[in-house]
Amino acid sequence: MAEASRVASSIAAYGLQLATTLQVYAEGLAEAKEKLSDLALDISTTAGALIQLQDAINADQARSASHNGTKVFKDEGVKEIENVAAQCAKIYATIVIVVIKAGTPKSMGKTAASFGEMPVLKASTMLRTLRMPWLEPRIKRIEEQLRWLKMKVLLNLQLAGLAKVQLGLAMDSP
Numbered sequence: 257m258a259e260a261s262r263v264a265s266s267i268a269a270y271g272l273q274l275a276t277t278l279q280v281y282a283e284g285l286a287e288a289k290e291k292l293s294d295l296a297l298d299i300s301t302t303a304g305a306l307i308q309l310q311d312a313i314n315a316d317q318a319r320s321a322s323h324n325g326t327k328v329f330k331d332e333g334v335k336e337i338e339n340v341a342a343q344c345a346k347i348y349a350t351i352v353i354v355v356i357k358a359g360t361p362k363s364m365g366k367t368a369a370s371f372g373e374m375p376v377l378k379a380s381t382m383l384r385t386l387r388m389p390w391l392e393p394r395i396k397r398i399e400e401q402l403r404w405l406k407m408k409v410l411l412n413l414q415l416a417g418l419a420k421v422q423l424g425l426a427m428d429s430p
Contacts, residue, residue: 263338263341264306264309264310264313264337264338264341265307265310267303267306267341267342267344267345267348268303268304268306268307268310268341268344269303270303270345270348271299271300271302271303271306271344271348272299272300272303272304274296274299274348274351274352275296275297275299275300275303276296276300278292278293278295278296278299278351278355279292279293279296281355282296291388291391291392291395292395294399295351295395295398295399295402298399298402298403298406299348299351299402301406302344302402302405302406302409303344305406305409305410305413306340306341306344306409308413309337309409309412309413309416310341312328312329312413312416313329313334313337316328316329316416317329326423328416328419328420328423329416333412333415336412337409337412340405340408340409340412343405344402344405344409347398347401347402347405350398351398354391354394354395354398355386355391357390358386358387358388358390358391358394359385359386359387
């Protein structure tokens, strides 16, 4: 479970880095400012909620190890949260790929897209003009997917709080 904790934390950190990069990019592009700023906010809030959820899981694991073994997060719940984190990673990677493609001339096609597992927006991408008519519908679909993932993360945070109350555990940590 400790490895899963590091993975979710790195996904959240990746999301926060991506949100910051998109926000900086949005500030420099008048035509994309609102769309990219909104997307950056969604990424940032999802990543922040994922960090809170991961902190709650870590605190729960530490508490259950030192106390009577009562856990707020059952193994199935942790696996579900890991799946949501993995879905976030895919969405974040897709955002990078779509933004890079939008900044790539049409003539380069798919040859311009060679990405690793967690692609990163580079300075050279940030200096290009985006093809907004191509980008906007893709950003809209991504935002919808990201909002559903954010709701899943927030729901799990709320369920964890409710479970703590029902179990009579101290509310000192999320």
